[in-house]
Amino acid sequence: MKFNQLLPFALSASLAMPVIAAGTSPDGEPLAEDQTFTYRLLDDIKSFDPQINTDVEGSRIMRDLFEGLMNEDATGELIPGAATGYTVSDDKLTYTFSLRDAKWSNGDPVTANDFVFAWRRLVDPALASEYAWYMELMGVKNASAVVKGDAPLEDLGVRAIDDKTFEVTIDNALPYFASMTVHASVFPVNAAVIEKHGKDWTKPGNLVGNGAYVLTEYRSGEKVVRERNPLYWNNDKTIIDEAVALVINDENQALTRYLAGELDKTAIPAGQYPRLKEEYPDQAYSFPQSCSYIYWFNMTDKGPEALKDVRVRKALSYAINREVITDRILQGGQYQSYNFTHQKTAGFELNEPDYATWSQSERDAKAVELLKEAGYGPENPLKLTLNYNTDEAHKKIAIGVSQFWKKTLGVEIELANTEWKIHTTNLQNGDYEIGRYAWCGDYNEASTYLDLLTSYSGHNVAGFNNAEYDKLMADSKTMEDPNPNYTAAETMLAENMPFAPVYQYTKVVMLSPQLRNYPVDNLMQNVYTRDLYISAK
Amino acid sequence: MFNFVLKRLAIVIPTMLVLIVISFILMHSAPGGPFTSERELPPEILANVEAKYGLDQPLISQIVVYVKNVVFHFDFGPSFTYKDRSVNEIIAQGFPITLIYGSISFLVAVLVGVSLGVAAAIRHNSWLDYLAVGISIGAQVLPNFVMAPILVLVFTLWLGWLPGGGWEYNNPSYIIMPVIALSTSFMASIARITRSSMLEVLNANHIRTARAKGLPTRHIILHHALKPALLPVISYLGPAFVSMITGSVVIDMYFSTGGIGLFFVNAALNRDYSVMMGITILIGLLTIFFNLLVDIIYAWIDPKIRY
Numbered sequence: 096m097k098f099n100q101l102l103p104f105a106l107s108a109s110l111a112m113p114v115i116a117a118g119t120s121p122d123g124e125p126l127a128e129d130q131t132f133t134y135r136l137l138d139d140i141k142s143f144d145p146q147i148n149t150d151v152e153g154s155r156i157m158r159d160l161f162e163g164l165m166n167e168d169a170t171g172e173l174i175p176g177a178a179t180g181y182t183v184s185d186d187k188l189t190y191t192f193s194l195r196d197a198k199w200s201n202g203d204p205v206t207a208n209d210f211v212f213a214w215r216r217l218v219d220p221a222l223a224s225e226y227a228w229y230m231e232l233m234g235v236k237n238a239s240a241v242v243k244g245d246a247p248l249e250d251l252g253v254r255a256i257d258d259k260t261f262e263v264t265i266d267n268a269l270p271y272f273a274s275m276t277v278h279a280s281v282f283p284v285n286a287a288v289i290e291k292h293g294k295d296w297t298k299p300g301n302l303v304g305n306g307a308y309v310l311t312e313y314r315s316g317e318k319v320v321r322e323r324n325p326l327y328w329n330n331d332k333t334i335i336d337e338a339v340a341l342v343i344n345d346e347n348q349a350l351t352r353y354l355a356g357e358l359d360k361t362a363i364p365a366g367q368y369p370r371l372k373e374e375y376p377d378q379a380y381s382f383p384q385s386c387s388y389i390y391w392f393n394m395t396d397k398g399p400e401a402l403k404d405v406r407v408r409k410a411l412s413y414a415i416n417r418e419v420i421t422d423r424i425l426q427g428g429q430y431q432s433y434n435f436t437h438q439k440t441a442g443f444e445l446n447e448p449d450y451a452t453w454s455q456s457e458r459d460a461k462a463v464e465l466l467k468e469a470g471y472g473p474e475n476p477l478k479l480t481l482n483y484n485t486d487e488a489h490k491k492i493a494i495g496v497s498q499f500w501k502k503t504l505g506v507e508i509e510l511a512n513t514e515w516k517i518h519t520t521n522l523q524n525g526d527y528e529i530g531r532y533a534w535c536g537d538y539n540e541a542s543t544y545l546d547l548l549t550s551y552s553g554h555n556v557a558g559f560n561n562a563e564y565d566k567l568m569a570d571s572k573t574m575e576d577p578n579p580n581y582t583a584a585e586t587m588l589a590e591n592m593p594f595a596p597v598y599q600y601t602k603v604v605m606l607s608p609q610l611r612n613y614p615v616d617n618l619m620q621n622v623y624t625r626d627l628y629i630s631a632k
Numbered sequence: 633m634f635n636f637v638l639k640r641l642a643i644v645i646p647t648m649l650v651l652i653v654i655s656f657i658l659m660h661s662a663p664g665g666p667f668t669s670e671r672e673l674p675p676e677i678l679a680n681v682e683a684k685y686g687l688d689q690p691l692i693s694q695i696v697v698y699v700k701n702v703v704f705h706f707d708f709g710p711s712f713t714y715k716d717r718s719v720n721e722i723i724a725q726g727f728p729i730t731l732i733y734g735s736i737s738f739l740v741a742v743l744v745g746v747s748l749g750v751a752a753a754i755r756h757n758s759w760l761d762y763l764a765v766g767i768s769i770g771a772q773v774l775p776n777f778v779m780a781p782i783l784v785l786v787f788t789l790w791l792g793w794l795p796g797g798g799w800e801y802n803n804p805s806y807i808i809m810p811v812i813a814l815s816t817s818f819m820a821s822i823a824r825i826t827r828s829s830m831l832e833v834l835n836a837n838h839i840r841t842a843r844a845k846g847l848p849t850r851h852i853i854l855h856h857a858l859k860p861a862l863l864p865v866i867s868y869l870g871p872a873f874v875s876m877i878t879g880s881v882v883i884d885m886y887f888s889t890g891g892i893g894l895f896f897v898n899a900a901l902n903r904d905y906s907v908m909m910g911i912t913i914l915i916g917l918l919t920i921f922f923n924l925l926v927d928i929i930y931a932w933i934d935p936k937i938r939y
Contacts, residue, residue, distance in 0.1 A: 138898070142715040149669070223680035225673060243676045297716045315714065315725055316890035317799055343797060344885040344894065348781055352796035355789040516664030516903055523672050532670070553672045 120334065120611065125631040127609060130336040132627055134360040135349040139316050139342050143297035145282040146217045146224050151535070151620070152340075157279035159321050159338060159624045160304035164192050164210070164261070164276040167621045169614035171441060171539055173274050177205060177283065177305060178261070187268035192261045192276075197328040199285050201303045207255030209283040209305075214263075215241075215248040217280055226280040232537070233275050234265040268573045271540045277621060278537065307333050307625035316342055321624070334628035350605065359607035359629070365488045368427040368603050377608045381428030382615040383439040385536035386600035387544060388432070390481070390496070390529050392593060395558030397525040401477055405591060406469040409450075411529075412595035413462035414503040415496055416455050420598055424491045427603035432596035434585045435534075436544040439599075439618050443541040446582040448589030459503045466504050478507040483531035484518035492597065493531065522556045530556070532594070539619050541581045542571060548588060559593035633931065640924050644917075649699070651916045652909070656695050659905055666712035666903045685712060698909070708910040713902045719910035722895055727914070729799055730884075730891035733807055734877035737815035741872075745819040746865065749826025753861075754853065756831060764823060771820035776813045780886035783809045797888035810887045814880055818872055825868055830861040859933050866933070870926035871919065878915045 118126050142148045145157050166176035178192040197205040218227050218241045230238040236252025252264035265272060275281075288303040289296045296302060299310045307330070308321035319340040323333060341357075343349040346364045353361040363371055363379060371379040392402045392411070401407045417431035433451035436443055450458055471477040481497060483489040490512065497508035508529075513521065522530045534554070536543040546552060549568050550560040567584045571577035588594075602620060606613050609630045614622055667673055667681050682688045686697065701707040708719035745768075752764035787809060788796035800806050833839065834857055842852045884894035892911055899907035931937045 139714065141713055144716060147715050220680045221684075223677075223684040225667060225669075225677065225681060227677045227680070228671075228674055231674075239676075242674075242680070244680075294716070314799070314890055315717070315722065316884060316894055317888050341798065341888060342890075343888050345781070348784060348797070348886050351781065351784050351789050355784075355792065355796055357788070357796050514901060516662070516668050516901065519668050519670055520664040523668075534670075553674055554670075 120628050120630065121332075122611075124611070126334065127629040127631045130334055130629055131339060132335045132337070132360075132610070132624060132629065133339040133341060133358050135353070135358050135362065136319070136340045136342045137344065137346075137362075140313075140319055140340075143302060143310060143313075145279050145284060146213060146222060146226070148279055149225050154279040155620075155622055156319060156321070156340065157282055158306065158621065159308040160302065160306045160310055161279070161282035161284070162197075162304075162306045163278070163282045165273055166623065167274075167277055167614075167617060167619070169612060169617060169626065171614075171617045171619060171621070173277070176277075177210075178276075181273060188265055190263045190265070190272060191256070192263070194259045194261060195328060196259075197305055198326045199288075199303050199305050200309045200324045200326055201285070201288070202326060203285060203287070203303075204258070205283065205305045206258040207261035208258070209285060210261045211253050211255050212286045213283045214253045214281060215251050216284065218242045218251060219248055220244045224280070229275075229278060229280045229537070233272060233281075234267055234269050236264045236266055270572075270575070270577065271538060271542075274540065275538050277619075307623070308338060318342060327625075329625070333625040335624050338624045353605050359610050360613070361605050363427065363603040363605055365491075366424070366426050371605065375605070378605050379603075380606055380613075380615060381601045381603045383430075383437065383618055384600040384602040384620055385437045385440065385539065385543075385618045386533055387435055387437055387535075388492075388531075388533045388597045388600065389435065389594040390597060391522065391527070391532050391557045392595070393525060393528055393530065393557060394593060395525045398558070399479060399528050401469070401471070401479070402528065404469045406465040407471070407477070408592040408595075410462040410466040410469070410504060411500060411506070412592050413450055413458040413465070414499050415595055415597065416499050417598060418455065419499075420492055420495060424495060425488065425598065428601045430599040430601070432599045433589070434596055435548070435588055435594075436541045436581065436585065437536065437599045437618065440536065440541050440544075441539040441618070442578065443581060444578055446585065448586060450589065462504060466506075471504075471506075473505060476505060476507055478509070480509045480511050480528045481531075482511045482513065482518060482521060482527045482529065484515045485512055489531055496597075525556065525558070532556075533600075535600075536619065542568065542577070545571075545581060545584045548584075548593065555593075557593035559591065561587065561591065563587065633928075637924065637928070640927070644920055647920060648913065648916060652699060652702075652913065653695060655909060655912050656698070656905075657691070659903070659908055660691055662903065664903055666905060668903070685710070702913070708913075709906040711904055711907050713899070713904040713907065719906045722907060723892060723910055723914060726890055726892035726895055729889055730893060731877050732801075733810045733814065733883065733889060733891065734873075734880075736807065737811045737818070738869075738873050738876050740811055741815040741818035741822055741876075742869065744815075745822025746826050746862070748819075748823040749865075750830055750853065750858070750861075752823070752827045753830035753834060754849075756834075761827075764827065768820040768823040768827075771816045772824075774816065776817065776880070777882045777886070779816060780809070780813045780882060783813060784886070797886070799889045806887075806889075810883045810889055813886070814876060814883050818876065821868065821872075822865060825865050826861065829864045830857060833857045833861040836860075863930065863934060866926055866929055870922045874915065874918045874922050878911070878918060 120126055136152055140153050141150055145161055148157055162177045164176055164178040166174050168174045177194055177197060179195045181190050181192040183190055194207055199205055216222055217224050218230050218238050227242045237246050237250045240246035241248055241251050254262050256262050285303045292301045299313050302310045307324055307327045309324045311322045312320035321338045323336050346362050349361040352358055368379060368381060392408045394403055421429045421431050430438060433448055438445045481493055483493045493510050497510060500506040500508055521527045534547060546568055547554045548559050549565050564584060564587050567580045571580040611630050612627050686694060710718050711722060748764045752761040755761050784796045787794040794805050794808055798806055839852060839857055842856050881893040881897040883889060884891045895907060896911045
C-alpha cells in the first residue's frame with residue numbers, strides 16, 4: 096500500500112480563499128503603496144546558478160528565482176512547492192512527486208524532465224559542482240558513482256515517469272528525505288536556456304526561473320534586484336513587487352543605513368542588541384538559527400598528548416563559563432551550549448547532559464579535580480594553543496575562554512589567530528591543538544549535526560572514532576523515530592568531549608516595523624520573499 | 633627623450649613577466665586554496681573541481697597556460713569565487729567605477745592640497761599657515777575607515793542629504809562621500825609636501841633676484857616659484873594616482889561602490905587566484921605607465937633633467 100500525503104494539501108487548496116482584494120494583506124491589513132523589500136547582503140553573490148551556488152545568501156536569492164519540489168512555511172514546516180505532494184513506496188526507497196502545472200519565466204512548462212536535468216547536473220563531473228556531495232547526502236541512487244565518473248549521468252536514481260511525475264530512488268530509507276528537497280542545489284533549471292546561453296545563462300535577461308521573481312538587475316559589489324514574475328503559478332498571492340539586496344560589507348555601516356530608512360532588514364553587530372532592543376523594541380529581533388559554535392580538541396596523533404585524555408577535555412569544557420559568553424560578550428540572545436545539535440532543531444528532544452544542570456562553580460570544582468587526576472597542576476602546568484580565525488567576536492570569545500582556563504585551571508593558553516583559509520586548512524590537516532569551529536545545519540534535523548562526529552565523516556577533525564557512535568548514527572537512518580539514538584549520541588559526546596560546545600546561534604536582526612510575515616520561527620532561515628509584505632503603517 | 637621612452641617601454645615586458653611569475657608562486661604558496669571551506673570537499677568532488685579549473689596541472693604549466701591566455705587572447709580566466717563571471721568581466725565592470733571616483737578624488741586632492749600648501753608657504757608663520765598645517769595634519773591622522781562611517785552618519789542619517797552608498801553613473805550624489813573620504817589624506821600629504829618645498833624655493837636665489845627686480849609677488853609665485861616647488865609633489869603624485877584609481881578597499885567596503893578595490897582584497901582572502909592575478913597585472917601596468925609619465929613631466933618642468 097502506498098500512503099498518500101497529498102490529501103492535506105488538496106484539502107487546504109480547496110479551502111483557500113479567493114484572490115485577495117487589492118491593497119490589503121491576507122490579514123486584512125492595508126498595504127503600503129511601494130512593495131519593495133530592501134535588505135543588506137554581506138558579500139557579493141557568488142553565483143546565480145542553483146547547482147553552482149554554495150552560500151546561504153545565494154540560496155536566499157535562489158528561493159526567489161527558482162522553486163524546488165517542496166517549500167517551507169514560516170515555521171519551517173514542509174509545504175508543497177513545484178510539486179503538489181509526493182508518495183513513498185512501502186520500502187521507503189522510492190519517492191514519487193506530482194508536479195503542478197507551472198511555467199518557467201519564459202513561458203515554457205515546468206516538467207519532470209527539468210528536475211531530472213538539474214539533479215543530474217548537480218553530480219555531473221563536467222560541471223564540477225562543489226555541492227555535489229548534497230546529492231550523496233540525500234542518498235540518491237548512484238550519486239557517488241556518477242560524481243566519481245564511474246557511472247554515466249543516466250544511472251542517477253531519478254527519472255521522469257511523465258511530464259508531471261518525477262521519481263527518485265534512494266539507497267537507504269531516509270525519514271527526512273522530502274525536507275531535503277527544499278535545498279537550493281536541487282532546484283530545477285531550464286535545459287534549453289542553459290544550452291542557448293552557455294555560461295552566460297545566469298545574466299539578468301538570460302536567466303529563466305520558475306520562482307516568484309525574475310532577476311532584473313545585478314551590479315557586482317553593489318546590488319541584486321529581482322522583480323515579480325507574472326508567470327509564477329501563485330503570482331496572485333504574491334505581494335512584494337521587488338526585492339533588492341544591497342551589498343554592504345560593514346555591518347555598522349549597514350545599521351546606519353537601516354536607521355536612515357534605506358533598508359528593511361539588516362544584521363545587528365555583536366554586542367549591540369540590548370541597546371537597539373531598548374531603543375527600537377518593535378524592530379530589534381533575536382530568533383534561533385541552526386548553527387552551533389564549538390572548540391574542537393585535537394585527539395589525533397598530530398594533537399598534543401594531554402588532549403588524548405578525556406579528563407583534560409572534560410575539565411576544559413566544564414571550565415568555560417558560557418553565561419559570560421552569551422550574556423556579556425555576544426549579547427544577542429544566543430543559547431549557552433552543552434551539546435552539539437541546536438536545541439530548536441525540529442523533532443529533536445534535547446536531553447541535557449549532567450554538567451549542563453550544574454552551577455558554574457560546581458563545574459569549575461569538577462574541572463579542577465579532573466585536571467588534577469590527569470596529572471596537571473602547578474608543578475606540571477598544562478600549555479595549549481587555541482586557534483581561531485580573524486573576527487572580532489571570535490577573538491573576544493577566545494580571550495574570555497583562555498581567561499577561564501587560566502584562572503580556574505591554571506592552564507596556559509597561547510592564542511593563535513590566522514585568517515580564515517589558513518585556519519580552515521590547519522583544522523583539516525590536523526595542525527592545531529584547540530580550534531574554533533561552527534557548523535550550520537543543512538536541513539532541519541539533528542543528524543545534520545550528529546553525522547559530523549562519525550568516524551567516516553570528512554568534517555570530524557577531532558579524530559573522534561567510536562564504533563558505537565557510528566552504529567547509533569547508521570541505525571538512526573532507518574528508524575521511524577530516530578530520537579533515542581540522537582539522545583544517546585549526544586550523551587556519548589558529553590562523555591567523550593571531542594569538542595567543547597560553546598553556544599548555539601541566534602539570528603540577530605533589525606526588521607522594519609512595516610515588514611510583515613518575516614519567518615522568525617524558521618530555524619533554517621529559509622526566507623521566501625513572496626510570503627512577505629509591507630504594511631501601510 | 634624618445635630613446636628614453638622606448639627603453640622604458642622595452643623593459644615593461646620582462647618586468648611584467650617577473651611580476652606574474654612571482655605573484656603566481658606567492659599566491660599558490662599561501663595555505664588553503666580557492667575551494668577550501670569549512671565543509672571540506674570529498675576528494676572525488678575536489679578532483680572534479682580542480683580539473684575544471686586546471687589546478688590539477690603542475691604549477692609551471694599553469695603559469696605557461698595563464699601567460700599564453702593573457703598575451704594571446706587577453707583572457708584572464710574565470711573567477712574561482714564568482715563562478716558565473718570571468719576576470720575580464722569583473723574588471724570591466726569595476727574598474728570604470730574606481731577610475732571615476734579615483735580621478736575625481738585625485739583632482740580634488742591636488743587642487744585643494746596644492747592651494748593649501750602654497751597659501752601656507754606664502755603666509756609662513758601666519759594664522760593661515762597654522763590653519764593649513766592644522767587641517768592637513770588633522771586630515772592625515774583621520775583614516776578613511778574612520779571618516780567613512782562618520783560621513784554616512786552625518787550626511788545620510790542625520791541630514792538625509794546623500795544616499796549612504798551605492799553607485800549611479802548619472803547621479804553625482806553617490807560620488808560625494810567616496811571622494812571626500814578618499815581624497816582627504818592624499819590632499820593632506822600634498823599640502824605638506826607643497827608647503828615645505830615652496831618654502832625652500834621661496835628662499836632660493838632666483839626668487840630673491842625676482843623680488844629685487846620688483847616683480848609683483850603674484851607673478852613670482854606663479855611663474856618662478858610654483859614650477860620648481862612642484863617637483864617633489866609630482867614624484868608623489870604618480871604612485872598616488874595609481875593607488876587612487878586602482879581602488880580603495882575602504883571606499884568600496886563602506887560605500888558599496890562596486891569598484892575593484894574590494895574585489896582585490898576579497899580575492900586574496902578567498903584565494904581567487906585569477907582575480908588576484910588580473911588586478912595585480914592591471915595595477916602593475918598602471919604603475920609602470922604613470923612612473924614613466926612622471927619622469928617625462930619631470931624633464932618638461934625641470935630643464936636640468938635630461939634623459
